[in-house]
Amino acid sequence: MKASDTLKQLPHKTIERLSQYRRALLICLDNKKDHIFSHEIAKIQHITPVQVRRDLMLIGYSGTLRKGYNIQELIDLISDIIDSNRGINVAIIGMGNLGRALLNYFSGKRHKLSIVASFDINPDKIGKSVNKIPCYNITEMEKVIKRENIEIGIITVPASQSMITAKQLVDSGIKGILNYTPKPVEVPEGVYLEEYDMITTLEKVSFYVKMENERAADHVIQRKNQGTVASDF
Amino acid sequence: MKASDTLKQLPHKTIERLSQYRRALLICLDNKKDHIFSHEIAKIQHITPVQVRRDLMLIGYSGTLRKGYNIQELIDLISDIIDSNRGINVAIIGMGNLGRALLNYFSGKRHKLSIVASFDINPDKIGKSVNKIPCYNITEMEKVIKRENIEIGIITVPASQSMITAKQLVDSGIKGILNYTPKPVEVPEGVYLEEYDMITTLEKVSFYVKMENERAADHVIQRKNQGTVASDF
DNA sequence: GATTAATTGTTAAATTTATAACAATGCAAA
DNA sequence: TTTGCATTGTTATAAATTTAACAATTAATC
Missing domain, CATH: 3.40.50.720 (NAD(P)-binding Rossmann-like Domain)
Structure with a gap:
């Protein structure tokens, strides 16, 4: 199987993350560093270092042990994969x-x-x-x-x-x-x-904010109940 | 377990789809129909009817056999779930x-x-x-x-x-x-x-368009090769 | 009234995605 | 030089998500 065939089978989620890695790496280029660790990328993207390493494994990129990944190299490789040659x-x-x-x-x-x-x-x-x-x-x-x-x-x-x-x-x-x-x-x-559709994302945020509000309210009730029980002694 | 606890555990993807179902249903309200089948919702959302039925099962909504789901009822139930009471x-x-x-x-x-x-x-x-x-x-x-x-x-x-x-x-x-x-x-x-980030979505489209282009090009090459082989006879 | 076809609801299986576990390695400090 | 530790790369496991399978049922048709 050709390398290009492997790339065709990259998970959809990995494709999305590669785009995000590149974006983050392009920003990092300014910061005079030339290498970056998986846990640094992970922190920026709010994901785990394992996920980063696994994605990079899937595209066949190897970093340097205890030194991390070369930022420019990684940008170039990701570009090779997700960009079209001719534009x-x-x-x-x-x-x-x-x-x-x-x-x-x-x-x-x-x-x-x-x-x-x-x-x-x-x-x-x-x-x-x-x-x-x-x-x-x-x-x-x-x-x-x-x-x-x-x-x-x-x-x-x-x-x-x-x-x-x-x-x-x-x-x-x-x-x-x-x-x-x-x-x-x-x-x-x-x-x-x-x-x-942008409304879906906003409604999702709204839902989880609502949930958090209700959870917090429940805790207040639980504390109140505990308090009542305790005062019975 | 309370009903509200069940709702707290709704899969993230289901939350997103519920928002999308409601949007689609609100549009359908105009069309004088009062019921809709799972396969109709599915078609609009580019997903399978099973997925629709499963999501509705998770929120505890029952349709009518061979008649489908009551559009207004379903809108109201989804609103109950994803909207906050007080706004x-x-x-x-x-x-x-x-x-x-x-x-x-x-x-x-x-x-x-x-x-x-x-x-x-x-x-x-x-x-x-x-x-x-x-x-x-x-x-x-x-x-x-x-x-x-x-x-x-x-x-x-x-x-x-x-x-x-x-x-x-x-x-x-x-x-x-x-x-x-x-x-x-x-x-x-x-x-x-x-x-x-909007650029990620565009780059994803770009990636799959590129892949489709390459796949099409490969097929042309295969056809050419077959043609060449055939002409050897 | 019986038969057929279509649709729902739900459990089971498959697929996709993410996480954990851990060996291998090599840098840094002692 | 040796030891310890941080980091990578990869396989194995777990979790999340989707799809399939199918029984149950009812509306429509004959």
Whole structure:
């Protein structure tokens, strides 16, 4: 089995963490250190050192005993694995606040992942540029996507438009879609889809805060009961 | 064991899906149907019907055989589970594009989860309102958080400020933090933290698109090789 | 009224993911 | 130089999550 085959079987969670390791390592580069221990990476990412070592084992990277991992080497290896050699072009559909936020956020962050176009229906936006990325009319989607060799589309239109937008993207030959609207879309086999709705994350935080509140309240009740029992003596 | 204890042990993934089910069900409410099958929910969420049924089993909800689940009942039950009775107040720290996007996105969406304040350091923003939510100076954070009984903070400041912001939130007595910056933060025990970096999701899509491209290229090579072999005869 | 097909609810099995255990190694201190 | 200790790499175990299997049941059809 080729090395590339092994990489194809990397656990999904490992892929996510590799992206996060690289991000953390890029920040570490500034700090004049050239090596980092598994427990240091782990601390940053709120996970265990074992998990870090196991992930690195899976991608075949070896550190130096009692010295840790070479930061630059590790960044390069992770980049080899998760980046595409020739680079991948991305478009954002919907230049509202979220679209602009993503555009600012990504601009120039990754060599191999470039946002090269945005789309909107608002005439005030069409024809202008944000961060040097031109905004096209949505009606030109297929033409631009093919011309610019765009493979990934990020959907940040209003929820009511998410499905039609996904269909347009698919019809334009897109390979992957990242949907930020709260309305799930459907894509045919062969198009990779990631749904990401921000309300779910907030509701999850809310749930665990609620749980913690209730747990704390229960403890108060228990202490009160104990107190009552004790005073009976 | 009390029913509430069972709920405390709901798998994390089930919590996330419950939030998503509710969102989907709320959309379905419009469509004049009053019942929905597990396979219909599953289709919307890109998961299997079994998973849906199993999640609903865990929260103790029973549907009607061959008729499905009552949409309104199910919405109400999920709300009972994931919402806090008395409601939870939320603040957004950082009124850039992302902060504004989240504010617009959430406004009025959930009864029990209200964004009640935002913070920034830009004098042009302080004192004004977006979607009727006032923007305060970050220096007033502790005062406002205590006065407004804010329990959750969403961090959308520039990455360089994420750590100091998290510390301020913790010092103000926050219970949960949702960090949207690419720089992980640290919080003490008892504060629930969810990191969400948008670049990880995009890089994951990118990785699987790359893999699919390589797989397709491999197939072409295989076909070519087969062709070559065949032509030898 | 009997039969068929579809759907739920639940237990069991499989898969995925995370953690623990520990041998091997080599740096640092004695 | 030797000893102790921290750290890696890896296998084994455990936990979490998903999927499968299937009995039970009821609505619709014949």
